[in-house]
Amino acid sequence: MSGKFKIRTMDRSEIDFAIELAAKEGWNPGLHDAEPFYSADNAGFLIGLLDDKPIACISAVSYENEFGFIGFYIVVPEYRGKGYGIQIWNAAIDKLKNHNIALDGVFAQQDNYRKSGFKFAYSNIRYEWINTGGNLKADGIVPISSLEIEKIIDYDKKIFPADRSNFLTDWLKMPDSFSYAVLVNETINGYGVIRKCRSGFKIGPLFADDAKTAESLFLRLTSSIEKNIPVYLDVPEVNLEAMDLARKYKMKNVFGAARMYTGDIPDISVERTYGVTTFELG
Secondary structure (H helix, E strand, C coil): CCCCEEEEECCHHHHHHHHHHHHHCCCCCECCCHHHHHHHCCCCEEEEEECCEEEEEEEEEEECCCEEEEEEEEECHHHCCCCHHHHHHHHHHHHCCCCEEEEEECHHHHHHHHHCCCEEEEEEEEEEEECCCCCCCCCCEEEHHHCCHHHHHHHHHCCCCCCCHHHHHHHCCCCCEEEEEEEECCEEEEEEEEEEECCCEEEEEEEECCHHHHHHHHHHHHHCCCCCCEEEEEEECCCHHHHHHHHHCCCEEEEEEEEEECCCCCCCCHHHEEECCCCCCC
16 A cells, blocks of 8 residues: 545545444434435535545535534544544645534544634533334424425524525435424424434434424424334533423433534524534534
8 A cells, every 4th residue: 555645525425435434433323314414515525535445534514605514523443543534634624714613523522623723612412212102282283395495494594503405405305204393373483303313213403492392393203203212312401491301201311512613603593402403514
């Protein structure tokens, strides 16, 4: 081997390489994440090749050329500690220069992220719950497929820091997933998605105007899948009502991530975020 290391933009087929690495790390990706991830920014995924062999990956997704999100930062284990990770990291940071960049990073790596200008905002906690089925008595819950997608996109903009129309268009129609919204007088008060993963299902996003709406969506989403399998929900620790929901259903804390930004914390409604969409893209 010559030891020549090259970094370039992934093509669509190589997204599967990144997702497989994430699965090996125990991150439990969704079965059909690749298509919506690539739709979010088809130039937003980098691959590192050593003598043309893929050994590293990272996502550096740009939303509206202003807000960026870094994820999928993985080096194949046998190539760690050799300087390849920092090279692909620096390439991602350079790609998103002039953006406010966010990430959900493992707590132990916060000091390293600070070296690149990231500042801690709050923790996101991953909870696991064994699905017991839901109570379907709540009114106003409708499948998102029955709505104009523009209504969901407009609602999403109030909570996510940027327009992510391309991503949502594919995310909301993934196979092995269910998505619902709550309507009050024809106005959307919240929406959520549950998708099948390597293990169980993940809910994300779970956005709602209030705790009652969030709980109704949670129950409707979990009633759509088989009972007695694990469901995962990533909760911002600063949303006290979301944390109360996790406690009410006796969810188990299984993982945590530090939400960090290079710029100011976006002026978004974190109190309406009951479940993060995905640690890989925000």
